[in-house]
Amino acid sequence: MPKIKLVVWDLDNTLWNGTVYYTDKESIKLKSGTEAALKELTKRGIINTICSKNYYEDVDKMLEKFEIKKYFDGSEINWGLKSDNIKKLIKKYNVKANEVCFVDDDAFQRAEVLSQIPNLKAIELGDPLDILALDFMKHENETEEDKERVKILKEQRNREEAEKNHKGNYKDFLMSCEIKMLI
Numbered sequence: 001m002p003k004i005k006l007v008v009w010d011l012d013n014t015l016w017n018g019t020v021y022y023t024d025k026e027s028i029k030l031k032s033g034t035e036a037a038l039k040e041l042t043k044r045g046i047i048n049t050i051c052s053k054n055y056y057e058d059v060d061k062m063l064e065k066f067e068i069k070k071y072f073d074g075s076e077i078n079w080g081l082k083s084d085n086i087k088k089l090i091k092k093y094n095v096k097a098n099e100v101c102f103v104d105d106d107a108f109q110r111a112e113v114l115s116q117i118p119n120l121k122a123i124e125l126g127d128p129l130d131i132l133a134l135d136f137m138k139h140e141n142e143t144e145e146d147k148e149r150v151k152i153l154k155e156q157r158n159r160e161e162a163e164k165n166h167k168g169n170y171k172d173f174l175m176s177c178e179i180k181m182l183i
Contacts, residue, residue, distance in 0.1 A: 007041060008086055009072075010104035011059060015128060016066070020058045030066040033129035034172050038071035040132055041050035047093060050075035050084045050100070068131045082109050090117075102183070103131065106138045 007076030012019040018028035038048055048071050052059055056077045063069035074092060082104070090100060097119035104110050110122040121136060131137055 003099065004046060004101045005099040006047045006049060006089065006101070007094050008049050008051045008089055008100060008102045008111065010082075010106070011050060011054065011062070013105040014103055014125070015068075016062065020054050020062055028062060030068070030138075031128055033127055035066075035068055035071075037128040037131055038068055041137075042071055044137075046137070047073050049089050049093075050074060050077060051082050051089065051104075052077050053079055053082070081112065081116075083113045086113055086117060086120070093101070101131075101134075101136070 009015055012021075014031075015034045016028050016030045025151065035102050035111055041048055050059070050072055052075070054077055055105055056075075059075075060069070062070070074089060076088055078085065080103075086100070086102060090097060097117050098121075100117075100120040102110065102120055102122045103125055104113075104122070105124055107124070110124065113120070114122050123131075123134075
């Protein structure tokens with residue numbers, strides 16, 4: 001199975017909850033795990049790109065707001081067909097279609113792309129971190145720690161969210177976790 005070299009991300013309701021073009025743009029929230037997934041893919045030498053039906057200026061503002069712009073190497077942000085835009089990205093990065101993974105929440109968009117580029121992987125993810133556990137996204141020389149990476153990242157995220165949502169002081173929060181330490 002060929003190794004994935006390029007991930008093409010949709011944005012609205014894929015990497016963040018909400019749609020930039022519509023009135024809910026002020027309430028858009030980055031999906032938990034997005035930054036960690038992008039960072040890990042970059043560390044693995046996989047290129048992250050964007051293919052989104054939006055206005056570039058709106059998307060750029062969100063990428064800056066969420067501080068994730070640095071993880072993306074290229075983008076096709078316009079109102080054209082996603083298949084045409086992905087073909088441009090494939091050509092730009094000189095990769096084969098079977099070395100590309102397209103992530104989009106919209107089944108129609110995934111089907112449109114697959115109808116024109118049948119050899120690429122087109123997937124939907126509820127949790128951006130799940131991309132790291134897919135067989136075609138793993139390293140060739142994966143260590144035992146690498147195999148546990150998704151679990152570790154999700155546990156870290158859950159701890160941070162629990163801490164953020166805890167009402168009260170930090171010591172009370174730690175006590176509520178019922179952590180046991182063996183020395």
